[in-house]
Amino acid sequence: MSVSAADSDLYDNTYSSECKEQDEIGVPDLSRKVGSVASDVELTTQTEVGDAPSVTTEIPYNVFNIYNAHQTYLKLHSGDKSMIYRKTEGIDVSYAQGKIDWKAVKDSGVEFAIIRAGFGNANKYPNQVDTWFKYNIEEAQKVGIDVGIYWYSYADNAEGARNEAESCYQVIKDYNITYPVYFDIEEPKHKLLSAAEVSAIIEGFCSTIESRGYHAGVYSFASLLNSKVYQQVLDKYAIWVAHWDVPAPGFYNDYGMWQYNAKGRVNGITTEVDIDHCYINYPYIISPDTYVPDGSETDSSEQIFPISVNKGVASGIDVSVWQGKIDWDKVKSSGVNYAIIRAGYGNLASQTDKYFEANVEGAEKAGIDCGVYWYSYAEDAEDALREAEACYEVIKDYKFSYPVYYAIEDTMFSSLSNQEITDIVKAFCSYFEKKGYYVGIKSYANFLNTRIDSSVYSKYDVWVSHYGVSRPAFKNGFNMWQFGNDGKINGINGYVNLDYAYINFPEVMKKNKLNGFN
Template identity: 60%
Template sequence: MKIFRSLISILIACSVGAGSALTASAVFAAENNGSYTYDSIFETESKVGAVSAEIDGQPVETADETPFNVFDIYDAHQSYAKSHSGDKSYMYKKSEGIDVSHWQGDIDWEQVGRSGIDYVIVNAGYGKELYQKDPKFDENMRGAQSVGLDCGAYWYSYALSVEDAYKEAEVCYEVIKDYDFKYPIYFDIEDPSQKRLSTAEVSAIIEAFCSTLEAKGYYVGIYSFANFLTTRVYEETLEKYDIWVAHFKVEAPSYFKDYGMWQYTSESRIDGINGDIDRDHCYINYPYIISPDTYVFDGTESGNCDSLFPVSVNKGVACGIDVSVWQGEIDWEQVGKSGIDYAMIRAGYGNLSTQKDKYFDDNIAGAEKAGLDYGIYWYSYADSPEDAALEAEACYEVIKDHRFTYPIYFDIEDQSLADLSKKELTDIVKAFCSVLEEKGYYVGIKSYANFLNTRLDESVYAKYDVWVAHYGVSRPAFKKGYNMWQFASDAKIDGINGTVNCNYAYLNFPSVMNEAHLNGF
């Protein structure tokens, strides 16, 4: 019973101008005792990140977190047409809701009903025993429905096996069977005990619960945090059921598959409820889909969802790509005509200058001939500060005869570094960056948001610029400042066979290099 929505495709061939770009403040700080300090206006908080790696210079994905695909465009009506009758013109509607449990205590539903809330998702219980029914479930259901609020329900899971999930579904059914629902019954899978389970185990548990209630005639969905949904559940499972995604303090959830509801805060206040309450945006017209015969139209229904779902992307001052040997031979003349402003070119990897990227010289010459600005990055395998210093020297030998209008980035993300401590990784970053900084280069750090948030000491972000990778979100989930964002890994650009990474820059780097006489200027 999955309802698909159209995802908005990000325009790759973007020519940044006054009418389309948000210009970042000049954030380059003056030289201070031979070093440079970087800052940025772009900050956010999030619960998700992504991790990627290379092996012997080849890119691979890790098993922990999977990057998102921002270029898939789903048919908003396909699944609906297959599984529902009725007019598709009414399947979308923006509604505001809350979710409640016994933790909210006694609720004055008369006040809640006057607060502008459209619906309530009520906790039915947890676990696999009937006594684990939420003690306020009946009271909350009767109270919400008495003031005209549409209701759904959720069941908090502790299931660690398929057998547990079947039992939870049967108990949930016993609790909810005497009520009518206009919103889905959600399987809430987020408990810390379940995070040690494999993707296969989690997906099987979800299937067991959801298929049991679906067979009993219920419209069923899955609830969890964005990170859990994208890293612990098979895509085939996500596609079968509607999604209620939780992600707080962001402009849009970092879940770029289909979802119908977004829990966007846990700190709201509503008349009639003491203390904080979860708030939710809903984009699917569930009351119409679930009960079309009794649905009352109010004129806010729509057959198009594009304007409903949150999309807010700051495209900065320039749009670029990053390339390496894996893109093969590039027709830079075509790339130059595609609307791309700059290129980040891999110079090499490891601690030997002989590990120079095979196409480095060709890519530099091609980008320059096409009139593109460019910078470079060096992929690291360093497991000690000493090794990082050797990598910096190797990088210098490769790049020393060129000038760069964009930074020199230290790309630290390889899975071989997973066992190193935060201090060890921070010392490695400082060792590489300080060597090249002393040689007059504008140096930065490149990695995925999760790595940057959790594996490095924050002191490095005050000293060096950041290039953050995070796909499928309206804003990367990096908690500090950044001046470049790798927002996609599978763009199609004229002149390049296959896919390529795309980036937004938020600082006028060419002006910085010229004015500060860095990177060979």
């Protein structure tokens, strides 16, 4: 994507043109050692993540988790899961490419095009509609190329973003769009805003365009998406990440489209053009009733991506009241080694999980090692301390072979600062550490990467949640990975979360006399 200075001046001559820079985030270190716990605990067994999967510019190392992020959309349309994944090749274009011979583009193998509709508040400044938009969308569709849209943003706040969304809608409303409508947020000024401000801007545009009946998405460089966008926003909308000339995008979350080359050459286009891979079958998701299969669809990301997963030293599950009554003998027979059981939530011992006692006793009787987690709603460090006290009252009469985890993942944390969240984590964890427990933190990879001070990870263990990928995109050490949220296990009705552990926790607890072992 590129815009001339003259184009941007139509909006406000204080703004720079679109960023056309190499993303500063490099390829993630996929061979980094797993394992980071308090230095005074002796580890007797520790594993490393295996070699990174073989990747080329054709294949990113992770894949958009359609089952999680688009579950509402799929329920709305009763989607056929066998149609979800489909690898397609495309381009994104604007006025900068000039007049395009779309027949030649189609013949070159391009299957979709993301077309710039405009930029800024075009309702206020009508000349900010892309000068080649009408030609591009009509000619691309005429030759059978699927199209999506992007709108380049200069918004300073959510209200400005909503105005941009309405501008975009007025431009595209008469066309059939079969790929998402992407909010392109990459101006240098956006890097100077807080994560709360950037997330609010994205939400302003995407929720507005979604209310108009479109499938909303976000486009930006990996570095901005990693550092400036809240997890719940990344999970809610389709993600299109830009990272060029690398074997895999350095984006620490899930995505559906990757702009991997900014200097492509395609027949029918006289200039350089951005090249993209798409891994989600958006034409089906957006219009399932009219979609015509071509045989390239699949229900398995593994048929598109070479997934190489290190399964650790033990396989487990985590459960709560949501799983109801569990037949733990059947769970044990299915090969489950351990279970992390919700003890409760909030700052009152009366908020004990309804099935906590039955789950702990049933699992232990069946020979399954146990740990616990406490789900947080703490608003400050003092509140976190009350949660720790409540949790202790619930679990103090039990021995646990796995850690006590503090689950920091509720949407309420989006309103708190990084320092406030870090203080909350420290308050809870230090309380249990003083009580002689092996304590850890549980959250999503993006949240752990962006909202908690990394100094915490050198002191307390991490249980990272990241689904549908070959390894979690967490930048620090971890010893447990929640890799799936749609597991099916004998003895449990419905879905259950699935986990891998990377050290021998039972041996650690017993040898170091932690978690009630004396």
